[in-house]
Amino acid sequence: MTNTDEIRRGESAVTWSGATDAGLVYVGRIGTPWFDTRDCPRHGRLDGQLCRIEVFDTWVPALRDLADGALLEILYWLHRSRRDVLLQSPRDDGTTRSVFSIRSPLRPNPIATSIVRLEKREDAVLFVRGLDCLDGTPLLDIKPDRTDFVPLAPPKAADFQVGDA
Amino acid sequence: MTNTDEIRRGESAVTWSGATDAGLVYVGRIGTPWFDTRDCPRHGRLDGQLCRIEVFDTWVPALRDLADGALLEILYWLHRSRRDVLLQSPRDDGTTRSVFSIRSPLRPNPIATSIVRLEKREDAVLFVRGLDCLDGTPLLDIKPDRTDFVPLAPPKAADFQVGDA
DSSP states (O other): OOOOOOTTTOOOOOOOOOOEEEEEOOEEEEOOSSSSSSSSSOOOOOTOOOOEEOOGGGGGGGGGTTTTEEEEHHHHTTOOOOOOOOOTTSSSSSSEEEEGOOOOOOSSSOOOEEEEEEEEEEEEEEEEEEOOTTTTEEEEEEEEOOGOOOSSSSOOGGGGGOOOO | OOOOSSSTTTTTEEEOOOOSSSEEEEEEEOOOSOSSGSSOOOOOOOOOOOEEEEEEEGGGGGTTTTTTEEEEEEEEEEETTOOOEEETEEEEESEEGGGGGGGOOOSSSOOOEEEEEEEETTEEEEEEEOEEEEETTEEEEEOGGGGGGGOSSSGGGGGGGOOOO
């Protein structure tokens, strides 16, 4: 856990040991035009700046079927975020919001999700628009956007279960 | 890494040491009506079965501002998934798809994302519809859905940067 930000007025944090329950592997690295968190946009936009997702050699075969133009969901690790904050003050005005009610980068598991458009792929590099993160951010996952994807596996009974009252 | 599934015809996997780069903390546990991965739906639906998200005591204050009816993005850890597969055969027919082009639970970082509707909250428990996972799945994060959220922090210059050619 890296604490790059001081606690603001009204905010609260847990005392946390840093012990973890499961491990992540970085599968690539993201290149963006933003070199300081203060310069990053608050969220990505599909008509935003072109960014590079460089996938590490091991995982390049997992890119095989990505088509230019696809909408992708990108998961990445906000490695500079503190993880112990429960209540945050986004406006730094003494009023607070609980962490699970906002999309702040500061959270117990600082995993960001963004929807991007794949402009083109060159071998291990994806050129995309829609990101919002620091240059050098570790990549965790690439998925087709849920609105753009139909499962290939055969249908299952539970697919059709609608809710009880 | 737990390998609960055998490699199918045509599939390929990496040889991977199991070494990891960052650590996750489980912030809760998900209760669902599905006790075997074979019974889980292929993806969640907002009119689907009612499920319970139980948040661990430490993180309950982070739920404070969640309103009934909200659309939430839930991140959870598919703890039973093998993580070494590059090409998968969802239909088990010898044809394959690369992992980053499908939303299979088997991936290097088996983090699932689903959009759910919060039906109601009772203290540390959220009752939601939209999940697809095994009973007992570890919870990683809760965020407001991106389509339902406007950042509270002041606007920044990069919010308005649109792309180069």
